Amino acid sequence: MEYFRLVHNHHKKVSYQNKTIQWQPPPNGFFKLNTDHAYDENSKAGGGGGLIRNHNGDWITGYTIYNYTHSSTHMEILAFYNGLRLALNHKLAPLIVEINSQVLSQLLSSNNLAFSHMLMDCRNLLEKLGSPQVGHIFREANAVADKLACYGKGRDP
Template identity: 35%
Template structure:
């Protein structure tokens, strides 16, 4: 009898970059920077057109008790920002899988802000919310870190 070693999956190289939205659509990239041990955080958002041109952005300090709440606040602020600027054709990109999961699996600590984000998304025509890694969202990541 011979022992077999466990199979280790091969590493995959993936390309991480910013992809433009579909034609005549805007893309909102949002991010948050949460400082462990401090409730002072920073959130940011960048709105670009389908060519990739910067349209407008925001960065501000907030108070939050977790990195998930920071990302949710960034999403909420970004969606309000888009509504205030009368943008209708939109895609949203965020680097937090946890936030995307909260739209499918309720968590009582985050339910009020998740419901508010859902309401804003409905008012915007239910745009697609994508995940992208931090490296594919560099500008929003940079702004969030600069603001913290």
């Protein structure tokens, strides 16, 4: 019976909805940090980048980094850490953080031993920044941070 239901139920109508995906500014009085990374598995060259904008969408500050590293995840964490450090150094709070890495989102809420020291450093910075919300966004809404990361990967140290 289960087989019959599965085989003969494949004519259901599926509806799709187009949705525009774009960066959204933070609420009035907040800053928003977006970070991303770029990584070349063959050369082990990585780049990171990010920017902080205000509630009007105005660029406040940004950064790029270049590093040889052993993994894409390592580069993603480095980019995230550098963005948090930049926000703290410039006293840009209250802060909302957006990343497009589900891996990093999961690592931040786990006790992964492979990156434990780096993740602890990130958590400490988050705490110093008032424990801002870290949200996941689609890559399309993180385009500026992506371009900065690609630029960072493309330059020599």
